[in-house]
Amino acid sequence: MSQIKIKKFYLNEETQILFNDGENYIVGLTATGKTTLFNLIQFILGIRKNFNGIINNSQKPYITCEFTNNRLIKISRDFNSNEVVFTEGNTIKTVKVNSSELNEVYSSFMNPSTEHYKRSALDILNFSFLTAIDLGKSYFYKKKPLKSILGYNEEYLESIENDINKLKSGLEIEKQSLNLLDIYIENVRASLLSINGVVENPDQIIGILEMELTKVKKTYESNYELLQRSKEIYDHELTLYDEFFQGRILELQPYFQEVLNLIMPSFESKLNNLTLSDLINNKNINMNNTSMGEKIIIYFALHLTLCRSLSNEKFQNGGSGLLVTDELFIFNDNYSLKRIRNKINEVTKVGELQYIGFTQDSMQIPKENIVFSLPQNKGGSIFG
Template sequence: MLTSLSIKNYALIDHLQVNFNDGFSIITGETGAGKSILLGGLSLILGKRADLSNLKDTSKKCIIEAVFNVSNYKLKALFEAEDFDYEEQTIIRREILPSGKSRAFVNDSPVNLKGLQILGERLIDIHSQHQTMQLTDNGFQFQIIDALANNDAILQDYKVELKSYKKLQKDLKELLTFQAEAIKEHDYNSFLLSELVEANLVDGEVETLEEEYETLNNIEGIQEKLSEAHQLLSEEEIGVLGSLTNLKNVFQKLSGISSKYEDLFNRVNSSLIEMDDVFSEVDTLQEELDADPARLEVVDAKLKAIHNLMQKHVAEDVAELIQIKNALEEKVSATESLDENIQKKENEILTKTKQINKISKEINKTRVAVIPQLKKELETILASLGMPNAQFKIEATLKDAFFANGQDELTFLFSANKGGQFNELKKAASGGELSRIMLAIKSVLSNYIQLPTIMFDEIDTGVSGEISNKMGDIMQDMSKTMQVFSITHLPQVAAKGHSHFKVYKEDVDDVTRTNLLKLNHDERIVEIAQMLGGIEMSSSAIAHAKELLN
């Protein structure tokens, strides 16, 4: 609820500070006294765009500040979503600077206008005869029915499932798009993969193959050199083995004469053993060495194939080619398994669709069940407001489509006259009738959900005394569960308020200013008497005013 309002340097308001109570508050004042200025200032708090022309003194900034008690409004989630600091006593401030710039604050933290508008919609509902188009909004009509049906919890379940359903639909669409693209590439990727698989790649094999190629390609030269080594080792007179054998015999004889030659004997003997082993290995290599042109062709072809693949895939080595092969295997495998994944996703969507359909049927069932009650309550209220033949035709029809709040298509038709045709509200009801319908709807809603503070701006214009009396009763009854303001010219309505404020103009130092004054009991008698009989109050007007207040 709105607990206080402060306005500085706005239009005709120099400085206004007023505190409000809960219940039913009345605001009265002569035409042109500044009630619209008061509403304009309040609208800035709710996120309306600022205008430099609103400054009373263009050399000073305009400050409008309102304090709201939001403890019963369940707004913590909204505050978190908008990144506002939550306080049960929430302060909203707007500033219009002489430069034309505007600033907004919630609990002293700067906020943008969009966030302020979202919060403002949950704090105050300003309603006038000219602001009844909300009635024709399908979302608002659903809100009315769902409030009576107490559908909050089940609608939340529906929205959770719908979000999940839309996510599945998005995933399926991405899979189908990927499949369409993958099919185009599948044959090419399969061809590339088959080339790499056929190459039978082994990390590090290039070096081994190159060595084998060099050996096979130079077989004659190798044979020649091995033969030369064989000869150097084994030639009878000058071969290394023969010479070492003779040298060994020499030192063997010397070691028999003196032990100091024994070390030389051992060293020569070791060299002879080593050279003999070298000779055996040369012999083996000669035996193993065999010209193999066929093998040379195979090795040459394999090396060329690997180098071609490296060039084709811009790879530095076989290890990188193997990585490319693995990646292609995944792509080809993924493409080949897409049908299975798509089928799985379609099954998930089918299951989710059944879940949503089940919830939607429950929502439809609860809506259909409360429609007769809503019709009866609205028609009863409207009959008391001078519309005895008002009738509603409301139907919630289950459709196949998934909407934001269920699968229902809502028909909300109205007829103001007996035997008249049912039509949409905007076509079937006049402006005054729409105002009374809105009052009836807000009255009904106030019994089922916590509505924000509501301000009726001359909603009772153009109605008779008896009907205005009933309007006052309805607004007074609504104020039992919410804070209600009524800006009115009718004494019958004014007398029903728990608090009464008067908007008035005064001239101070040749400057006109608008003020707001809370009236005491005696001042209320005078104000209502003047509303009944004009400035020149008669004793009967005063008596009538006292009677209305009592």
């Protein structure tokens, strides 16, 4: 999967943000517009259907993203529009949100390494955004994109299963028609025998009906064979997806464990060796004695593990290479926060990730990584 890099955000002449390829922070006090800006970026990209923020802005906001082979794509969207506009040079393409075409457009930009990821571009992009709000009971609304990022596309498999069920229903109707036609022919045959001599060429009539019956039988048999082949294909696809999915989990587990143990050394004893598989499948998890700060570390480790853009001869993942968080670490102490930022710095320096963090805590953040400061007076906002 090609890495996505957000290069520029444009709201108006006064508010333009340039991002570097590694670590970026947007800082500001509470109620200065951080979450509004976070949501607006998702809205422009088309992964957020609606935007409820109040903005006094007459211009169309846009984002410039860099994809494979240094392709710079300008992505824009009107505040009240359900369409995303992609501009590359003189080429302009307008696509509706929540559409398969939007997924295809991002897939063409992100250049998936395998067929497993081609149907999952939007899910993968959606997974790149995380807030503390996501970490309640509603977190597993991200379960579908979470599986997609590991190459398991449930919607695709469900679509095959639905097609099989439709074919099966059609066959049942054909079988009923076949039985009714068979009964009808027998009734006609009996009627012709009872009025022997009244109707000319009764055998010819029966012959014509039996020819029709033979045609219906052949159609039924052909569709039955199609159903059996479809079932075999589905079972084969399901096996391939399961193997691919489980393989990705096994390959990523050591890194997930490493991140957790680095940031939260007490992790092993506290959660009884929670695995990536448990977390993804939401099984064997008991976080009743886990603080909000510890939950944030666990899910941050999950997103960091899956969002990195990896590509080598042995292993390619479906990570976007982008992670954007909004006030994610407000419940963490300075000790954990320092370790988290050290890990972010490490991953961004080797080029596996572009990180954009929205935060009110600018302490210990190098000035060169602060790409934008929102108004420092509480209640002020760039959005008017």
